Amino acid sequence: MSAALPFRLDGRRALITGSSRGIGLALAAALASSGAHVVLNARDTGRLESAALAMRSAGHTVAAVAFDVTNEVSVTTGFAAIEADHGPIDILVNNTGIHRRAPLVDMTLADWNAVLETNLTSAFLAGRSAARGMIARRAGKIINICSLMSDLARPTTGNYAAAKGGLRMLTRAMCAEWAHHNIQVNGLAPGYILTDLTAPLAADPKFNDWVKTRTPAARWGTPDDLAGACVFLASSASDFVNGQILVIDGGLSAVV
Ligand SMILES: NC(=O)c1ccc[n+]([C@@H]2O[C@H](COP(=O)([O-])OP(=O)(O)OC[C@H]3O[C@@H](n4cnc5c(N)ncnc54)[C@H](OP(=O)(O)O)[C@@H]3O)[C@@H](O)[C@H]2O)c1
Numbered sequence: 001m002s003a004a005l006p007f008r009l010d011g012r013r014a015l016i017t018g019s020s021r022g023i024g025l026a027l028a029a030a031l032a033s034s035g036a037h038v039v040l041n042a043r044d045t046g047r048l049e050s051a052a053l054a055m056r057s058a059g060h061t062v063a064a065v066a067f068d069v070t071n072e073v074s075v076t077t078g079f080a081a082i083e084a085d086h087g088p089i090d091i092l093v094n095n096t097g098i099h100r101r102a103p104l105v106d107m108t109l110a111d112w113n114a115v116l117e118t119n120l121t122s123a124f125l126a127g128r129s130a131a132r133g134m135i136a137r138r139a140g141k142i143i144n145i146c147s148l149m150s151d152l153a154r155p156t157t158g159n160y161a162a163a164k165g166g167l168r169m170l171t172r173a174m175c176a177e178w179a180h181h182n183i184q185v186n187g188l189a190p191g192y193i194l195t196d197l198t199a200p201l202a203a204d205p206k207f208n209d210w211v212k213t214r215t216p217a218a219r220w221g222t223p224d225d226l227a228g229a230c231v232f233l234a235s236s237a238s239d240f241v242n243g244q245i246l247v248i249d250g251g252l253s254a255v256v
Pocket of ligand 1: 017018019020021022023024041042043044045047067068069070095096097098118119145146147148189190191192193194195196197198
């Protein structure tokens, strides 16, 4: 990699979990625009193929492999299929996430488990599979999509905040074990970003007003607001950055 072009990703393969829409799809497009061969992932094959088609129409090199990142066997076979068909994964973005909102006293164990499995266990499973190859090759980048709620909580988000706080610490644990193998593991922590996940919040006038008032930038973020930081963390520009969480929230967490 030329020092003059530290952000280029030519020749690298990137897997972005949960990338058929929203933040994952925007990050996939950003990595592809910087030269990476991108592998999209989600469960719904129809939506996944549409996303891949749209990216190909935009001139990107892209594959799509559907599997559920919460299932250990699916992750193992999914990684084996990707590496057999496309080659080793150099960059992994652990992006899948869901919400199941309820006050803790009313929360079902099923909703607790679903959020923990999708937002935290998935990163352990995919990270473990990716790291085995990265350790052997002595190179790799892992980017965990954390959240404002990796550090801050709100009522009705106990499962989500617990999972995202855990993901922040998993990022540091991965750094502790894998940094000496020349693997950089970092997190991106978005604030309020307009996607399908947050559409119900944006449709609530009171919540929408709160986000715009509470965010110093006075607006919702867009998935593209995360693109540059993701490319930075995937590229050789960040080769000595490890175990860090980069917050992208329009200033929300900096101001009371
Ligand atoms: N939007 C925000 O304001 C915000 C803020 C902070 C952090 N984040 C985090 O950013 C990430 C992306 O959020 P988003 O807003 O872009 O969400 P989104 O629009 O709901 O997209 C989620 C993606 O994940 C996939 N997915 C869900 N469960 C999966 C599973 N078990 N296996 C494989 N794929 C799965 C979905 O496709 P299928 O349903 O077809 O599987 C979809 O492609 C999440 O981790 C979220 O917590 C978002």
